[in-house]
Amino acid sequence: MxxxxxxxxxxxxxxxxxxxxxxxxxxxxxRPPPPPPFPPSVGRLHLEPAADAVLLKIRAAQERLNFEIRRQYSLYEETLKKGQ
Missing domain, CATH: 2.20.25 (N-terminal domain of TfIIb)
Structure with missing residues (x-):
C-alpha cells in the first residue's frame, strides 16, 4: 500500500x-462542526450562565454609580450657581 x-x-x-x-x-x-451562533443579547462574548449573571450585576452597579455621579455633579453645579 x-x-x-x-x-x-x-x-x-x-x-x-x-x-x-x-x-x-x-x-x-x-470537517469539524460549525461553531454555535452567538445569542443576540450577549453578542460575541458568550459565557456560562453564572458568568452572565455576574456581568449583569456589574452592569447594574455601573448604572447605579453613573446615576450617583450625575446626581453629585448636579448638586455641585447648583452650589456653584448659588455662590455667584
Whole structure:
C-alpha cells in the first residue's frame, strides 16, 4: 500500500493506492462542526450562565454609580450657581 497526501482547497484527502490496482480508496477527513451562533443579547462574548449573571450585576452597579455621579455633579453645579 502506498499512501499519498493531496492538498485541496476543500481539505486534505488521503489517497491509498493498492499495488495490484484492484481498487483505489479515497478517504476524506471530516470537517469539524460549525461553531454555535452567538445569542443576540450577549453578542460575541458568550459565557456560562453564572458568568452572565455576574456581568449583569456589574452592569447594574455601573448604572447605579453613573446615576450617583450625575446626581453629585448636579448638586455641585447648583452650589456653584448659588455662590455667584
Amino acid at each position: 502506498v499512501k499519498t497526501r493531496l492538498v485541496n482547497t476543500s481539505g486534505v484527502k488521503i489517497v491509498t493506492l493498492d499495488p495490484q490496482r484492484s481498487k483505489n480508496c479515497i478517504r476524506r477527513r471530516p
